[in-house]
Amino acid sequence: MLVVVASVSGAPGASTAALGLAALWPGRPGLLVEADPTGGVVAARFGLAQEPGLASLAAAARHGGHAGGAAPYVQQIPLGLHVLVGPGAAETAAGAVSVLSGQPDVVARLAPVVVADAGRLYAASPASGLLRCADAVVLVASGSTEYLDHLDTRLPALRATARPDRVGLAISGRSAYTPQEISGRLGVPVWAQLPTDRWGAGVLAGRMTGQAWTRTRLAQALRALAASLAAGGQPAHAALEVAR
Structure with missing residues (x-):
């Protein structure tokens, strides 16, 4: 299964959400792939080397040397996540x-569950090719x-790239609008509401540590979203609400 996480403007926490979804995937963690064409942040946040990583996988895929496994290219972060x-x-x-968007099957076959952070x-965007084969x-x-207006202008192009029934929203932070109002206006279901959570976001950004982060409100929301995606390929067309 390939899940692509992205944003269209600002910094609403797409990288944080992608990390959380992969770490909290039911059964076993997914594989996080940083496919942000503006540059990755995970290595810097968690003190990893730049290689092995996406560049070495792309080089192997470009020259036909990729054998299908992720092991030569992955590293591990303290969350227990590859x-x-x-x-x-x-x-x-x-x-x-x-390179990898031109061969999206290479990314999709890296692990049973791949969560790709496509950035903005x-x-x-060079990452657009991944949307075409995303589950x-x-x-x-x-x-x-402001940001919902911006999203509204970008959705027609996104619908032309990804299958419309496979696209949903995760609304970050508080909003003056209900999930039903947002969905009705944009024509896209709200799959999750991600609360502002300094501790949960801090752990996923590498600024804090502690296993108890999995009990934070942000972790609860991401776990519910991951479970829904895993169960049916896409959540029901109703918001997955969490306590504010």
């Missing part, structure tokens, strides 16, 4: 993501009017 880190340099990252989806596309967005 990650395929993206290069920090945008030019290198964009080149690697472009701008026009002609689910989770768009993380702030619930403010």
Whole structure:
């Protein structure tokens, strides 16, 4: 299963959500793939080396040397999660993501569950190829009017790239609008509401530690979303609400 997590504007926490979904996937953690063409952040946040990672996988795929397994390219972070880190340099990252978006089956076959962080989806993003074969596309967005307006203008292009029935929203932080109002306006289901949670987000950003983070409100919301995705490929067209 391939789940793509992305945003369209601002910094609503797409990387945090992708990490959490992979770490909290039911049964066993998924594999996090940093496919952000503007550059990866996981290596810097968790003190990892830049290689092995996305660039070496892309080089192998480009020359036909990829044998199908993830083991030569992954590293592990303290969350007990295997990650395929993206290069920090945008030019290198964009080149690697472009190669792998042209061969999305390579990414999808890396593990039973792959969660790809595609970063911000701008026009002609090199990560767009991953959307075409994704089992689910989770768009993380702030619930403010400004960001919802921006999302509204980008959705037609995203619908033309990914299958519309596989696209859903994760609304980050508080919003003046209910999930039903957002879904009705944008024509896309709200799959989750991600609460503002300093501790949960801090652990997923590498700033804090502690196993109890899995009991935070953010972890609860991400666990519910992961379970719903795992059960049916996409959540029901109703918001997965968490306590505010």
